[in-house]
Amino acid sequence: MDYQQLLTDVKQYVLKYFEGHHDPDLLYHDMEHTKGVVASATQIANHYQLNDEDFFVVVTAAWFHDIGYLIDKADHEAAGAELAGAHLKQLKVAEALIAKVKECILATRIPKNLPGSCSKLCAMPTFFT
Structure with a gap:
């Protein structure tokens, strides 16, 4: 699997x-915040x-973490x-990998609910708030 190409596709999307x-009401959770x-x-x-x-999971989750x-x-x-x-389904990413990305995004919820080890990285409050 070409993870670099997938990350490029995710970024562009x-x-x-x-x-x-x-949304002019989003003063913090905007594109610049997401890039950071x-x-x-x-x-x-x-x-x-x-x-x-x-x-791939962590960086993809970072791209999508606040787009919601x-x-x-x-x-x-x-x-x-x-x-x-x-979006990942359109890119023909395996369902198991999609599930990991979604888990990582959901791990950014407050309060924290950390089922997987990768999710711990995604839930670091310094970077994912």
Whole structure:
């Protein structure tokens, strides 16, 4: 699986989605915030030398973690996870991998509910708030 190409596709999709669904009420959870979270997630993933699949999961979750604010501010994590799942399915990503990405996005909920080890990285409050 070409994770780098998938990450490029994810990035393009999310940036285009933000551009097409601009919400002036989002003063913090916007495209710039998302780019910062992706940079931080990438830094953390590199520090922990995640394998290619886990790196893909963490960085993809970072791209989608707050996009749900454009759909449902009250349950933005679930909305972002569903949007990620739908997009990844279009990219023909395996269901098991989609489930990991969605789990990672949902792990950013407050209070924290951390079922998997990869989710612990996604739920670090310094980077995913």
